[in-house]
Amino acid sequence: MNLPAEFEFRNIGLADLVFEAMFQDGSYLIKEKGSNQLPRIYATSSVITYIQEKNWILINDNGVEDIINKPSHYHKNEIDVVGYLEKHFPLEGEFTVSEGFYIGNTIKYVSRYKEKNGLEDLEKAAFYLGKLIDIEKSKIGEE
Incomplete structure (x- = not known):
């Protein structure tokens, strides 16, 4: 699975929150969008697993899942x-x-x-x- 260097997503367990992910030095730095908290570091393989298992849903620039160009039910398991x-x-x-x-x-x-x-x-x-x-x-x- 090819992930962009930066993207936003929703965590299924925290549906009202949007998170930002940024690739840096071989890992992804992830934090709640707009917060001042320090980001958590995730291995790329972990990020891919969370997305593939649908725990994290990628969203587009408008803040919603891109159901036209990349619906999650057509993009799974790489x-x-x-x-x-x-x-x-x-x-x-x-x-x-x-x-x-x-x-x-x-x-x-x-x-x-x-x-x-x-x-x-x-x-x-x-x-x-x-x-x-x-x-x-x-x-x-x-x-």
């Missing part, structure tokens, strides 16, 4: 679903538009089901996987 799809399916023409759509939706719904809609997302993933299977069967003459 995996960015959009980045994964772009990396593994980069060539236009390698897949049809329908195949790409079905693959992307299958991965999307499976990767987020625990954080978002549970069984409903798994059923959506199964639907799109079924559509992809139908395409492959039609290529080999099965119905």
